[in-house]
Amino acid sequence: MTSFQSTLGEEAGIAEELAESQQAISIAEFFEKNKHMLGFDSGARGLVTAVKEAVDNALDAAEEAGILPDIYVEIEEAGDYYRLIVEDNGPGLTKETLPKVFGKLLYGSRFHAREQSRGQQGIGISAAVLYAQLTSGKPAKITSRTQGASEAEYFELIVDTDDNEPEISVEETTSWDRPHGTRIVLEMEANMRARNQLHDYIKHTAVVNPHARLELREPQEHFKFERATDQLPEETEEIRPHPHGVELGTVMKMLTATDSQTVSGFLQEEFTRVGKKTADSVIDEFRDRHYGREMRWRPPASREDIDLHAAVSNATSNKGADATAAFADAIADAVDDHDRIAHHELLEVVDSAADAVEDDHGTTFGDTVRENAVEAVWLALIDARELEDETEADADAASATDDNPSEPDVSRLVAGLYELADEATSTRKDDEVIHAFAERFAAKFEDAREAEENVRHRLTRTELEAYVDRAADLTEEYDDITFGDTARENVVDAVWGVMSTVPDDPPLVRELNNDRDATSNLVDGMRATDIMAPPTRCLAPITEDLISAGLEKEFDADFYASATRDAEVHGGDPFIVEAGIAYGGDLPAEGSADVMRFANRVPLVYQRGACATTDVVKSIGWRNYGLDQPGGSGLPNGPAVIMVHVASTNVPFTSESKDAVANVPEMEDEIELAIREAARELKSYLNKRRSMQQRRKKQNVLGKILPEMAEKVAEVTGREEPNIDDAIARIMNNVLVERGVEENGDGQAVSVTVENNSSTNESLEITDIVTAEPTGLPDDATVVEMDGEWFIKWAPEVSSNDETALEYEVADGAEFDLDVKGVESEKLTVKQ
Ligand SMILES: Nc1ncnc2c1ncn2[C@@H]1O[C@H](COP(=O)(O)OP(=O)(O)OP(=O)(O)O)[C@@H](O)[C@H]1O
Numbered sequence: 001m002t003s004f005q006s007t008l009g010e011e012a013g014i015a016e017e018l019a020e021s022q023q024a025i026s027i028a029e030f031f032e033k034n035k036h037m038l039g040f041d042s043g044a045r046g047l048v049t050a051v052k053e054a055v056d057n058a059l060d061a062a063e064e065a066g067i068l069p070d071i072y073v074e075i076e077e078a079g080d081y082y083r084l085i086v087e088d089n090g091p092g093l094t095k096e097t098l099p100k101v102f103g104k105l106l107y108g109s110r111f112h113a114r115e116q117s118r119g120q121q122g123i124g125i126s127a128a129v130l131y132a133q134l135t136s137g138k139p140a141k142i143t144s145r146t147q148g149a150s151e152a153e154y155f156e157l158i159v160d161t162d163d164n165e166p167e168i169s170v171e172e173t174t175s176w177d178r179p180h181g182t183r184i185v186l187e188m189e190a191n192m193r194a195r196n197q198l199h200d201y202i203k204h205t206a207v208v209n210p211h212a213r214l215e216l217r218e219p220q221e222h223f224k225f226e227r228a229t230d231q232l233p234e235e236t237e238e239i240r241p242h243p244h245g246v247e248l249g250t251v252m253k254m255l256t257a258t259d260s261q262t263v264s265g266f267l268q269e270e271f272t273r274v275g276k277k278t279a280d281s282v283i284d285e286f287r288d289r290h291y292g293r294e295m296r297w298r299p300p301a302s303r304e305d306i307d308l309h310a311a312v313s314n315a316t317s318n319k320g321a322d323a324t325a326a327f328a329d330a331i332a333d334a335v336d337d338h339d340r341i342a343h344h345e346l347l348e349v350v351d352s353a354a355d356a357v358e359d360d361h362g363t364t365f366g367d368t369v370r371e372n373a374v375e376a377v378w379l380a381l382i383d384a385r386e387l388e389d390e391t392e393a394d395a396d397a398a399s400a401t402d403d404n405p406s407e408p409d410v411s412r413l414v415a416g417l418y419e420l421a422d423e424a425t426s427t428r429k430d431d432e433v434i435h436a437f438a439e440r441f442a443a444k445f446e447d448a449r450e451a452e453e454n455v456r457h458r459l460t461r462t463e464l465e466a467y468v469d470r471a472a473d474l475t476e477e478y479d480d481i482t483f484g485d486t487a488r489e490n491v492v493d494a495v496w497g498v499m500s501t502v503p504d505d506p507p508l509v510r511e512l513n514n515d516r517d518a519t520s521n522l523v524d525g526m527r528a529t530d531i532m533a534p535p536t537r538c539l540a541p542i543t544e545d546l547i548s549a550g551l552e553k554e555f556d557a558d559f560y561a562s563a564t565r566d567a568e569v570h571g572g573d574p575f576i577v578e579a580g581i582a583y584g585g586d587l588p589a590e591g592s593a594d595v596m597r598f599a600n601r602v603p604l605v606y607q608r609g610a611c612a613t614t615d616v617v618k619s620i621g622w623r624n625y626g627l628d629q630p631g632g633s634g635l636p637n638g639p640a641v642i643m644v645h646v647a648s649t650n651v652p653f654t655s656e657s658k659d660a661v662a663n664v665p666e667m668e669d670e671i672e673l674a675i676r677e678a679a680r681e682l683k684s685y686l687n688k689r690r691s692m693q694q695r696r697k698k699q700n701v702l703g704k705i706l707p708e709m710a711e712k713v714a715e716v717t718g719r720e721e722p723n724i725d726d727a728i729a730r731i732m733n734n735v736l737v738e739r740g741v742e743e744n745g746d747g748q749a750v751s752v753t754v755e756n757n758s759s760t761n762e763s764l765e766i767t768d769i770v771t772a773e774p775t776g777l778p779d780d781a782t783v784v785e786m787d788g789e790w791f792i793k794w795a796p797e798v799s800s801n802d803e804t805a806l807e808y809e810v811a812d813g814a815e816f817d818l819d820v821k822g823v824e825s826e827k828l829t830v831k832q
Pocket residue numbers: 053057058061088090091092093101107108109110111118119120121122123124125126182
């Protein structure tokens with residue numbers, strides 16, 4: 001075999017030779033070879049995917065136009081092929097756009113829109129056309145009529161795979177009975193082996209789109225899903241990206257495209273949820289990262305031998321004694337007013353002192369005088385020894401007295417850093433060790449200043465971490481102690497906490513444009529700033545009520561729960577996760593629970609195992625929620641359906657075929673929280689059901705034993721049999737509702753007594769139906785007559801261990817019927 005290597009050197013121009021075989025690959029050609037990526041990997045699957053693409057588009061288009069969708073899908077055998085027909089009542093397509101929509105890959109209206117829609121990439125339907133033409137050789141036949149048009153347009157076309165352009169074979173106008181809409185006819189090599197997936201897709205689409213009317217006619221079966229509501233989903237609006245989660249590359253692109261000049265304007269104009277205040281916070285975060293923060297040192301205490309006044313006076317020349325004294329006074333006082341002061345704050349102090357003295361004394365305090373004063377005070381602040389020249393004699397005298405508490409025995413930097421490190425580290429650390437650490441830490445500041453590298457003590461957090469690490473490493477080495485990561489982080493936090501953000505102006509947009517590092521700091525700043533969640537008007541969640549309603553429509557269960565989370569952000573796009581659970585009833589008790597996955601109201605029928613949704617369901621400990629879960633992980637067993645819906649302006653799918661949601665941590669967290677929210681409701685339902693079952697069991701046993709005992713007791717004692725119902729109600733802590741009737745001459749006196757033997761207060765709704773007109777009813781009861789029956793309604797609140805009664809009179813011979821609501825049947829004994 002001749003390799004290129006073996007011929008290298010023998011022949012010139014190998015690169016040119018190689019270059020000849022290089023050529024551009026058309027997108028259509030690429031997809032022709034990678035059909036599986038788009039969900040067309042087999043005849044069975046291809047048919048389902050084509051239906052899905054056409055129906056999703058039809059729903060998107062109708063909703064966007066404010067039309068209640070009416071969609072007809074037909075699959076018929078056509079010789080060796082299958083013919084797919086999808087008709088919608090949407091707004092239709094114009095003559096100009098139609099050929100591109102169906103005959104050009106990556107052409108669509110939604111790719112750039114930050115708005116929830118089923119379609120995203122502009123590939124779906126043209127890929128179906130491509131699949132049909134590749135497998136059957138037949139063109140797609142499209143009819144479309146726009147609203148108000150007198151006739152429809154009819155096209156027969158294929159995708160020209162060489163240049164990814166539509167190749168039209170027939171183009172004519174035609175009549176069509178639909179006033180507006182689109183009809184697609186595709187012939188393809190296919191089979192019905194994925195019939196179940198097809199049915200699931202259509203059925204589940206109906207569940208989450210109760211406003212749509214769907215019809216599916218296939219060779220064997222025919223389904224119609226009538227719409228359950230005339231309410232279209234909330235209209236969505238396009239939004240700008242949210243600052244949380246936009247990638248660096250996106251921001252760099254946005255910076256080149258924006259009309260804003262300043263970073264603040266850029267942030268406010270191009271992102272959602274950013275006003276002036278939020279932009280300022282982002283810029284502060286940017287400053288911390290880009291310029292760093294400045295260390296703030298404490299001003300000298302009066303007991304310290306530091307005379308700021310003298311320092312300023314000595315550094316100020318030719319300004320006259322009065323002006324100089326006033327200048328020095330103003331600075332010393334202002335510094336003293338600060339709890340801590342950074343270099344840029346000192347600059348402000350000196351500037352305002354100079355301005356004030358200039359006004360009062362008519363002397364000019366130029367830049368040099370101001371700079372000298374700043375330097376003198378800064379030196380005094382950060383290191384007392386700098387002043388020793390002037391105060392040497394005093395200091396020597398003071399240090400001679402060992403027990404003089406007012407004498408600082410370390411430099412001010414060491415003392416300042418010692419204070420912070422001591423507070424931040426565990427009390428177990430030796431004082432001396434902390435002191436030694438503070439000395440090494442201070443040396444880093446001091447060395448950098450002396451070397452004129454960092455006169456202002458300005459550090460980024462990373463630089464500060466390096467200072468702390470170096471000082472801690474040395475302390476570990478020389479003092480033979482451990483200075484662990486937590487202690488180091490605590491010291492960094494404490495020092496960073498007292499440091500001050502520098503007020504330097506951020507770069508202009510054009511300066512940021514080619515500065516990758518600065519832009520990266522801006523992106524980090526955006527992420528670190530607390531920003532309100534994005535508006536949800538771009539999203540159309542199903543909502544809790546409709547999830548439950550959808551589940552109820554589809555599954556005959558005993559219990560339904562649903563949860564809709566607040567919006568979160570991923571990659572600058574907002575998303576909302578919803579979950580629903582149906583349990584019991586007719587759901588199959590054997591095997592694992594069914595997981596239904598939806599993204600932007602589209603059922604996901606393939607690649608269940610590759611989906612973040614399934615992963616999250618499996619990772620939850622379902623035993624905590626009352627479901628059986630063999631081995632404590634994986635899908636739970638039992639009669640349950642778990643449904644998850646992810647709605648986003650950009651759902652992160654694992655591939656272009658949009659079958660599975662990718663494992664994005666932010667999204668997984670929300671999926672988990674939504675499922676847990678619904679699962680908590682399931683848990684309390686199951687707990688209650690279990691305790692009710694136990695109660696019923698106990699009651700059944702009592703109901704059997706007590707009458708036998710009562711009979712025996714009566715026999716032995718010769719007395720009347722005791723009242724069993726009352727006894728059971730008391731033993732079981734039940735609510736007992738009992739009717740008493742007494743003859744009272746003209747008629748009967750009725751009393752309905754409620755005895756609450758339970759441990760909770762109860763609110764009941766009692767309806768007593770009487771066949772004669774009742775009289776003497778209390779005010780809190782209402783009565784309505786219907787067809788010779790009187791409905792007495794009474795809603796008493798009865799505290800635990802209390803009782804109340806409804807009393808009235810009625811003619812002789814009247815009959816009664818009591819209906820009690822508000823208390824579970826297991827906790828209720830009704831005796832009439
Ligand atoms: N039935 C239809 N009625 C009206 N417009 C349609 C219809 N089908 C498609 N369109 C338009 O054609 C565009 C392209 O559709 P296509 O299916 O190729 O991509 P998509 O739906 O935008 O994205 P995806 O590739 O994710 O499905 C859509 O964005 C929409 O504007």
